[in-house]
Amino acid sequence: MSIASETATTTITTVRFNDHYPLNGFKLLEVSSDVLDDLQSTGRLVIKGVDKNDEAVLCTSIKTYVLKSAHTSNSMMLTHQQTGSNTYSIESLQQLHYELTEIPPRLATIKTHLLKRPIDNNQCFNNVDGMVIDNGTDVSTAVGYTMPQLESLVQASPLEIQQYLNSVLHVFHIGDRIALFSERYHERLVELILTEININGWSSHSIPINECIEKIGDTPRQALEYIFHIYATKCEDKMSSNSDQYYKLDTNMICIFRGKQILKSVGVMPMDKFLEKWTDSVPVGFTPRFDMLKGVAVATVAKNNNKPTATYLSEEDLPIMPKDRFIQLFKINTKWSLPELEPYIRPIITQDAGLESFVLKFARSAPVPGSKEKIYMSRY
Incomplete structure (x- = not known):
């Protein structure tokens, strides 16, 4: 196919199909200016799918995005101009492209991975040139992970992983390796x-x-x-x-440690007995409060006698996908307040997302009689 260009001097542009058309190695990705700036600055974007059932996510140096395919309104031809000529070869025909939607980093698996290679006893320590020695044998490769190893295992950006390691997990560093105690x-x-x-x-x-x-x-x-x-x-x-x-x-940290320790061992306890045992377990002068256990435990009601109970429910153990998480939460409690839901939902939404609007995608609300508050119940 030839195209005549009406200029002062007529130019013929020739467009033909590549001998190996179609070349299916090309994909179109629509990106925001932030993603483009990050790519130009760092020179890399990473697409991750750790498990075969994982959604594909794209990570910049600072954020995480889910990849979704979308059909284009008009098919697009990708062409390549041959050197020194006005001839173009059609390499590929594109009828869809990929869009990016920012999501919270999927960080819960970091702890799972680190606890597969934990520091488990005193014998893991021998301060010889900063190495980890076990019975005289260098086992530094068997304890913890390097940062590149964690990045390959976790669907999150390097910055998000680093922030989580420092502010949430309080990891232990051994040379260039990152570890947790069992x-x-x-x-x-x-x-x-x-x-x-x-x-x-x-x-x-x-x-x-x-x-x-x-x-x-x-x-x-x-x-x-x-x-x-x-x-x-x-x-x-x-x-x-x-x-x-x-x-x-730290009063909060000690109280959380004891409360989690007591409740995790039994799963469910009558609330009065739990609070009594919890108070007895902390140092004199410390006053534990149930709201210290946000994201670790919830108040429930025993089905056999309707008495208040304390139930161990760690945010880390819940499914990553929102619908699955809500289904599991409503199995624990049929009715929730927004403050009760927040520690279990906030980790799976982006920072600028509204909590209530997100919850209402998976739950329905009803007013509490005589109050401005609402309760939330399952849609499923």
Whole structure:
């Protein structure tokens, strides 16, 4: 096919099909200016589908998007101009393109992966050049993951993964590897510290960290310091005569630890018995409140006697897909308030999305008699 261009000098443009037409390796992707700027800055976009049943997502350096195909209103021909001529070859005919929709990063699997390669005992520590040694054998490759390994396993951008590791999981770093303590080993270390505080009669607001670690004895210092940094804060204005640094236990973190520990072991408890056992388990002066367990436990009603109960329900254990998550939540409780739903729904919506409008896609609301509040029930 030839096309004449009506200019001062007539130019003939020739368009023909490529000998290997159609070349199916071409796909069209519609991107926003933000995605384009990120691509031009970093030189990479990554499409991830970790499991065969996963939706394909595209990750920039800072955000995560789901990929969806959409038909174009008009078919588009992709052409290639031959060098030094006015001839174009048609490489491909495109009748659909891919669109991007920003989604929350799918980060829950990070903890699952890290707990497959945990630090599980004292023998995992031997401070020789910062390496992890087990019975004299270098097992650094068997504990934790490098950042590139995690990026390949998780449908999220590098920035989102890094923020989650630092602010939510409180990971332990071993050289270039990232690890978590096993739940059993983590709990054991917290118990050692709390027991030592109790034995020595130290105030929960004034704990000499070096003395505490020395008295505990046969436990790696870096493991105990790691636990202190999670469950306590440094007292900047207090120093002992021997230059020991004092720490103050974080009330919320200790109460959450104990509440989760009690409830996870049984699943469901009568509310009054749970609150009594929970209060007895924390240091003197600490007052646990059920709202501390947002995203960890919910108040339910026993079916046999209609009495209030506490039910272990971790946000991390719920399905990633919104519809499946709502179905499971409404199996636990048939009616929810918006504040009750928030810790279980906020992690699966983008920061700028409205919580109530999102909930109403999967639930219906009804007013609470005599109140401005609403309750939410399943659509399914």
